[in-house]
Amino acid sequence: MASTICGWCGTRVHMQALTTGPIQLPPSTWKRTAWGSPDTDWPVYTRAYQCANEECQRLSIAWASVYSGARGGVNEAFDTGRDLQWEPAAVSRPDFPDVPAQIADTASEAHACLSISAYRGAVALARAVVEATAKDKGIIKGQLVQKIDKLAEQGHIRDDTRRFAHEVREGGNEIAHGDLADERMPAEDAKAIIELMDEILQEVYQGRAKFERLRASRLEREQRNKDAKAGA
Ligand SMILES: [Zn+2]
Numbered sequence: 288m289a290s291t292i293c294g295w296c297g298t299r300v301h302m303q304a305l306t307t308g309p310i311q312l313p314p315s316t317w318k319r320t321a322w323g324s325p326d327t328d329w330p331v332y333t334r335a336y337q338c339a340n341e342e343c344q345r346l347s348i349a350w351a352s353v354y355s356g357a358r359g360g361v362n363e364a365f366d367t368g369r370d371l372q373w374e375p376a377a378v379s380r381p382d383f384p385d386v387p388a389q390i391a392d393t394a395s396e397a398h399a400c401l402s403i404s405a406y407r408g409a410v411a412l413a414r415a416v417v418e419a420t421a422k423d424k425g426i427i428k429g430q431l432v433q434k435i436d437k438l439a440e441q442g443h444i445r446d447d448t449r450r451f452a453h454e455v456r457e458g459g460n461e462i463a464h465g466d467l468a469d470e471r472m473p474a475e476d477a478k479a480i481i482e483l484m485d486e487i488l489q490e491v492y493q494g495r496a497k498f499e500r501l502r503a504s505r506l507e508r509e510q511r512n513k514d515a516k517a518g519a
Pocket of ligand 1: 293294295296297298300338339340343344345
């Protein structure tokens with residue numbers, strides 16, 4: 288039984304296997320070795336599943352490259368579901384309600400890229416979100432690093448966040464300046480950059496908006512109490 292977020296209905300479910308066991312795909316679908324031939328250490332397997340959500344029940348396909356020397360073998364790889372890729376993939380598109388619409392849309396799209404492992408796209412968009420946030424706050428000069436410093440200087444983000452930003456900024460630089468390294472961007476780096484983007488949006492817009500709502504609600508309450516007393 289493999290647990291995942293269903294790409295159709297978006298709920299976390301147990302996927303019920305439909306075929307008797309994972310099927311090995313032909314070598315033409317396997318990873319390539321440095322010499323261009325199919326890597327016999329990493330055959331590819333696939334299996335069909337059905338969503339356990341009563342309101343959905345649609346079919347998804349899982350597949351994985353499983354190391355031929357893996358101890359638990361292919362069945363265990365599919366049972367734990369750890370390294371399975373799913374078709375259709377669950378695409379995450381979170382809302383950013385207190386963020387200006389254009390910036391919010393781009394941030395949501397960065398998450399969508401991340402959820403389908405399109406790491407370079409995710410990072411390039413996250414970078415654009417941070418640039419646009421700085422611009423929205425009147426900061427238009429300099430490199431991204433200087434803009435993040437300015438956001439902190441003007442009190443829009445905490446110093447912790449500024450330091451976090453400096454820690455992860457290199458990844459974004461690689462993509463934006465055309466230094467598309469031979470090595471793929473590691474998933475963890477892309478995730479850290481998206482987290483940073485979320486943190487900046489949280490501090491610049493969402494935290495503040497929440498504070499304003501709380502304040503407005505308190506003032507209203509105080510006013511009602513005052514009116515009630517005056518009327519008594
Ligand atoms: Zn489903």
